[in-house]
Amino acid sequence: MRIRASHTARLLALAALSATGLGAVSGCGGEKEAGAPAEVAATRARQVAAAWDGSPSADAWRAGYHPMGEAVQLPRGGLRSQADKRAYQAQNFVLQGTLPTTWPKDGQVAWANGEALARPLIGAQETYKAVARAQVEDIPHLTVTGAELGEMTLYTSRGPATVPAWLFTLQNYATPLKRAAVSPSKLPPPPVKPAHDLPAGQLAPLGRLARIAEDGRSISVIAIHGVCDDGPSVDVLETHGSVVLSASVKNPETGNCSAQAKEKQVTVKLNRSVGDRILLDAYTGRPVPYGLPNGPSPSWS
Secondary structure (H helix, E strand, O other): OOOOOOHHHHHHHHHHHHHHHHHHHOOOOOOOOOOOOEEEEEHHHHHHHHHOOOOOOHHHHOOOEEEEEOEOOOOOOOOHHHHHHHHHHHHHHEEEEOOOOOOEEEEEEEOOOOOOOEEOOHHHHHHHHHHHEEOOOOOEEEEEEEEEEEEEEEEEEEEEEEEEEEEEEEEOOOOOOOEOOOOOOOOOOOOOOOOOOOOOOOEEOOOEHHHHHHHOEEEEEEEEEEEOOOOOEEEEEEEEEEEEEEEEEOOOOOOOOOOOOEEEEEEEOOOOOOOOOEEEEEEOOOEEEEEEOOOOOOOOO
């Protein structure tokens, strides 16, 4: 359930955050802030939880299919060489074969409790393009020789689910690379607006969800901070229906420094497993996305 992102994609993500809240994070070139006052963050977290808990948006979220884990699974045992790992990180694949041209209209997402949901099935060619964003033969690449429809298990907002997946055969590998092949549900409209009116430095938007522990008792997120502070901090408010994460920056400083953004993974411990509770960003008032903000992510549609 870990995220993979290229250096370029990370820079794009940081640029997007800069436009929506990084000035409140870096603390550079402006008045000195004392950090995120605990009561401001706590009040906002309670507002977000109250807006979501028991709301139609929460009901729609729980009724849908929202992946919160990696949509791609590597061949059993992982990639064997550094060249193959570089190719995968660069999403450089070459097709030497044919891909299926027909498939069922819908596929079933199935949870362990017996619940199931029909979602539109994505074709083999479109799924391949989502994996193979580069297709250059004269540099390290992975060679796809065919594909068939199968299934895989990934983490969702409702717990682990078995979903349809295209199984891509890789040259020199005995087991396939899997990629989820059903469309996520549409994100329900948030019942609370973003916290744009808070003073700079008191609350910041989260980057993205990076990992949920196997037991659901801890969550790792990517938080954004600047070069003139002591790093990010993430507080948590747990309710019966949600887990609200409040990101801030520790000891932002003034002075001669750039407004450069930095990413850091922060892990928070929960009192109980996240279960089907909604992970919410106190700043945006929206579910925390798995993947790159403002970019392709299985959490958003």
